[in-house]
Amino acid sequence: MKVFKQEYQVPFFDCDKFRNMTAISIIDNVILVSTRQLEEMGYGEKWMRDRNLGWVVTQYDLLIDRAPVDEEKIVISTWIENYNKFFSYRNFAIDTMDGERLVTLKSVWVTLNLEQRKLTPLSEEMMDSFGAEKNVVVKTPKISIDQEKLNDLQKFNIRYADLDTNNHITNTSYITWMFESLGIDFLENHKLKELQIRYEKEIQDRDYAEAGLYQDPDDSLKYYHQIFKSDKIACQAMTIWH
Incomplete structure (x- = not known):
């Protein structure tokens, strides 16, 4: 699997009143890094739009050991670990510049036909280019609401x-x-x-x-x-x- 990394210095507008990076900003920024990976690999927005496809997230599992703080330099990593016919399992991590793990995020994604609003099988060509393991069904956390x-x-x-x-x-x-x-x-x-x-x-x-x-x-x-x-x-x- 191919791991894509980018350094990032946390700006004040990503933080709350206590200068801690918010969960929303964490998610927005790691997704931005995954978008850049897709672009670099040749599967960016134009490739998707030409096929009338869009990415849709179905699940997040976010764990924050410590939120990055204002002006802190961090490293954001992402990789697609597994996939099957419809679901791809993309992971993210945020580390300090010294390698301390601050945040982990596991996510599940599907591709949607934007006209029909229906699930579309994942491109094996795309998934293989990321080095993702094929035909894997990953057990994800279940949420039971009363x-x-x-x-x-x-x-x-x-x-x-x-x-x-x-x-x-x-x-x-x-x-x-x-x-x-x-x-x-x-x-x-x-x-x-x-x-x-x-x-x-x-x-x-x-x-x-x-x-x-x-x-x-x-x-x-x-x-x-x-x-x-x-x-x-x-x-x-x-x-x-x-």
């Missing part, structure tokens, strides 16, 4: 800024809604340790989305989240804080 426990439902208006180049709501918009549903006081006093999120169905209606959550009865720093619209589940997640 629908009866969901409370504190909040509505979030869908903005133009929430839409991406595939005309989808950006995957980080869902995460932002989940975090905001926890409230400012909670976010000011806690740091994210782990995020598991599974995207189920894109929200087509451009009006609003609803976010619900509940606290794990056995762990006060563990929360379950759900984003939905008109009883259709868009995504489910679990967060752990410290």
Whole structure:
């Protein structure tokens, strides 16, 4: 497998009020590095658009040992480890310049026909060029939500800024809604340790989305989240804080 690396110095606008790089900025920047790898390998946006295809993420598993801080120099790495007919498994890592592992992110991706909005088999030519292992089914974390426990439902208006180049709501918009549903006081006093999120169905209606959550009865720093619209589940997640 081919590992692609880029150095990055964290700017202040990637950070929260405490000068720590936010989870949203972490995800945005590692995805940007994967996009650059695709471009360098000859499978960038033009290659995808010529085939009427777009990448869609279905799952993230994020673990933050320590968030990078303002002006810190880091190394972002990414590689496609495995794939099968429809799913590719792309990993990311963020390290200090001295090699200390700060962040790991595992993700699952599919390619979508942008006209038909249907899954398309992955290009074996593309996957092979990345050195990915073929015909592997990877066991990914499952998220079990107790629908009866969901409370504190909040509505979030869908903005133009929430839409991406595939005309989808950006995957980080869902995460932002989940975090905001926890409230400012909670976010000011806690740091994210782990995020598991599974995207189920894109929200087509451009009006609003609803976010619900509940606290794990056995762990006060563990929360379950759900984003939905008109009883259709868009995504489910679990967060752990410290």
